[in-house]
Amino acid sequence: MNFHALRKVAKSNKYQILYNRAKNLGTIKLFSNDVNYTQAQIWFLYWLEVYSSLYTDLAMNEKYIDEEVIEDDLRTDAYILYRQEKRKEKPKLENFNKKKEKVTPNNIPTIRFRSK
């Protein structure tokens, strides 16, 4: 048994539907136990969430994601890393644009007085 099998179950239609219903309704139980989750269950919950977000990306026609990527564990890992890097870049770009807006409010050029 390895984690490939756990990921395969997490991305299956059956568990993705169960997970989304459980998330929305909060009444569907994924496991028999309500508390004291095992590490395997915690990993499984993590992969359910990851694959759910990947299917959302797929539906949104995001770049570099398709069914073949989701079927392949290594390509999925690569896509997740790529998405993380892109998300890290986003706030940097937003901050840069905000600073740019501050420098030139109302498009009036800033005047700097030089001291002698």
Added chain:
Amino acid sequence: MNNEQKKEKVQVANEALKALQEWEQSLKAENLIKDNTIKFKVKDVDYRVRLPDSDEQQILEEQQRRKYLELVKDDSFLFRKQWIEQYKKKGIDIDKMEQEIKTLDSEIKKLLLKLAQTQDKKGIKELKEDINKLRDKQYQIVIEKTNLLGYSIEDQLQIHVNSYTAFLVLEKKVENKWIKCFEKYEDFMNCKDVELINQTFGFLNYLVYNRE
């Protein structure tokens, strides 16, 4: 039936077998997560491992403390840092190994980012092969480092805690009731059933520890 047809039949049979194996693996995975116990069979006897309860957690903490004291008092046991110094004198640089693991990690990340943006089949195949080679190389170094530090106080302590956990949570089914498999820790340690011990540690890994 000509050769071409035979080949095709073998291919179909292989694919069916692969699908069957994957299905079996999926069933095992489902069994692994349905509750916080894992049931298994060894030589027709039903066994299970479960999460330690709060009383058992306390016992484990006490065991950890006692074993730690015992190891610290014994001069033949060294801490990881001391082992690293000892190895350095013999020309084995563990710090360098750790650095190598980190360097390989960043190389793997670079290739993964490239893989994510590659769409041609040849490029994907080559990148996957390169990543797997680097991962294998990294794994070899991790194993070597683990073996070198296996006698350290930290590692010996972890081994003791793992064994004691296994002793506490391994149960067998007798007349439809789950009972403790071993009465005493010594009985568990002296158990000669390699299959039972290996399965117990294997499944315990999925229950308690955060390792893939």
